Amino acid sequence: MTDTPPSVVIEGLSKKFDGPDGKPFAAIDDITLSIRPGTLTAFVGPDGAGKTTLMRMMAGLLRPDTGTLRVLDTDLRTDPQSVQNRISYMPQRFGLYEDLSIQENLDLYADLHGVPLDVRKERFARLLAMTDLAGFTTRPAGKLSGGMKQKLGLACTLVRVPDLLLLDEPSVGVDPLSRRDLWQIIEQLIEEEGLSVIVSTAYMDEAERCDQVFVLNRGMKLAEGTPAELTKRAQGLTYVVTPDAGVPARDLQARLIDAPDLVVDAVPSGGQVRFIRRPDCDEAGFAQLLHDCAPEPREEELEDAFMLLLRQHDEAVQGSAITPLAAGTVAPPSNGNGNGPVILVRDLVRRFGDFTAVANTSFDVRRGEIFGLLGPNGAGKTTTFRMLCGLLPATSGELQVAGVNLRKARAAARARIGYVAQKFSLYSNISVYENLDFFGGAYGLRGSRRRDRVREIIRQFDLDPDAQSGNLPLGYKQRLAMAAGLLHEPEILFLDEPTSGIDPLARRAFWRTITSLSQSGVTIVVTTHFMEEAEYCDRIAIQDAGHLLALGTPREVRERSGLRAGHMNEAFIAIVEQARAAEREGQEAA
């Protein structure tokens, strides 16, 4: 194998872009690496690490500022076309023509790659069988689910066997089931056709499957090696600790993550807290922090090594990451009183035409609880969520929020809830103070009361009032959006996918804010597609195809799935699959 040249050789590669504030920043900063042919290689890193930029440069779509870049032994600077003839590339948005059918999309790419007609027939049959799309060839790509689109996107890049396949975050925004199917296809093709694949991902379980992993952050290469080599970096630093009975795991997790000079990372998991000790931490301080519980060492994982690398790098670059909010800094809501459920949902139904988005859903949310709505794309969680916030009327059923019947008095209910949309919905071109002042007015706060609330919330959330909102880092944008949602001191805060698209460190900090809010008595309803985030919730509901499949504490849901240990991800897949199998049986019996 020593005589075959590497499929990618990168030396001293840099690329600068203009940032939102007009200052140039290095998307790729002096990266040197080489990739062996015939391997499955992963670029892992948080959002903004430079993964997509690197992928695009390897595809000849972006020109390097400095450094050399050779793909398949060809210089991309001088001859991008001959590289583009030999590789396949799936961009993040799959590159499908939504108004063309599955077959027409495949035909187009086969024509462009000059695949002979006799080869094509067999190839298409194989790809369609592999992707489970054979039954839908005449359906327009725009009418496919996210998972199907992604599989079709992959099939389009594989109309012929490329010399190198580039997949840019193929599993972003795709539910766990589709994610698993996709990796099965990729692995099958590697085995049968000896494909060379480079994939970029933010998921560690995906990186774990690869032969070679490069960890990127802020445009720099932090580390490289096999998953096993990288995992070793966290050796001896990883622990798991069980909180005392009756104490939520997230309270213990909060205590650990509030000690950044001792603990690198801590996450709740299955009623316990998994954490990583700092390699240089002070033994006495560490013992003091965990005086009341007994941490047990656990086996290190790639994720641990990744968090360790990220934390160390971020501290080296900018001192410290986003500062988490300490517990108790957020004032409790003034009007939160009484017991009993704060949200009551009975037989809720929402139909769009003859399509039932939410079917016969019933659940309660108790006061002060963190309640998670989980489900694959199209499961109905956004629809349920919008009905709870009074943004969408229900077709039928009973719906009470903060003691107010939402079907009768929507405005009254709205005054008692705060809503943070998935997309940053504040004004980008005005300052933090101006945004909060405006939203304060929109919520009906006036005069000195408004000024006081805005000043108070800026202090609580540790925001810079003069910063222009659009230029904030994503983590701070989310924090600002949440601050705006809390101005009128609502009893319930609704958060729609608050952590999608922000990096793992910022996600930890953001959840710390949520848990500290919860400690102050605000009820929180949150949707997320990160299954491990379910561990922060008191109770979760899992939806699929409009039906409520499971409801309970994370531990109860995990037990229902039959998998006691392991990640929430697997429990989730098991539950959805069991439900789908049951439905198939029901249909066949009928």
Place this chain on the structure above:
Amino acid sequence: MTLSPFLTRLIALIRKENRQMLRDRSNLMVGFFLPVVLILLFGYGLSFDVKNAPIALVLEDNSSVAREVVSGIEGSRYLVPVRTESMKQAEALLRAGRVDAIVRVPVDFARSQMRGEAKVQLILNGVDSTTSTTLQAYINGAIGTVMLRRLDRGTDGAAGPGSVTLVQRTWFNEAGISTWYLVPGLVVLIMTLVGAFLTSMLIAREWERGTLEALFVTPVRPLELILAKLAPYLVVGLIDLAVCVLTARILFQVPIRGSLLAILVTSIAYLVVSLLMGLFISGVTRNQFAASQMALLTSFMPALMLSGFVFDLRNVPLAVWVASQIVPATHFMGVIKTLFLAGTNWPMVLQSCAIMFGYSLVLLMLTWRTIRKRLD
């Protein structure tokens, strides 16, 4: 038979563009429905001709001569006389907008007429100067015809020495019918609309949906992309041209005095410029909304305002004239009106084709630059 890779790719791309065009309902509306609406709107609605204009008649002299004079107005199919008792009443009607003009035959009309000094007073509503100018001509004509007829019959005796009668004739548009010059102008507007507006979406849409990114990393070449995007819309443009020519002939009886071949050749030349203009805008903006706004502002509006479609370019300030000469539509407008109404003027056709060829080359190079298979 195996095609060259270039042709295989081009045909695949054209097939793709064609399917996308046919499946996009809003595209088809702009491509086929809007031109028809424009033709009907401009052809029937936006006519500068005056028909059935109410005219107040103030007949202060009741002599037979006076009555004969106004009979000319009563007989006109463009004018509707409204008899009034007094000048005062007529003025009130004019102020109220109930009539467009007042024709007043003074008390001493018959007597003055004997002396050859007869005068008829005409008061026009100048609020709409186009209408009032047209009305003035009609009323002049109506009264003039009567006087000429009287002259023929010799009832006035000899016309006084030195009395000159102006005999007017308008060439190419003998009747002065405005649809005759509006409809050929519409061909320009529709070619511009189909070309620039529809194609302005094409590259921008692929940028927005991220499909170009995938397409770039294939053996495809930029020129193939451009040609494939031109082809289906060239066909749409030609269908629209046929619709324009047919409605011009059948619905509005506009004469087509030039050769159809010359009309076809100049139209294709302009259509290509227009299509490339749209593609260039699309490639530069990479955003459908911005592209459609740009296309309207930089091609449709100039074609409407600066090409000589409505405003005569000889009367505009120098700066505006210079600007109008930069607009490709101006050069097409002159030729197409000549081809419809006057006849084939080959040197003019060739000159226009040469200008369009120049524009096409420049725009093709510019569009090529915007679609260089690079994201930065």
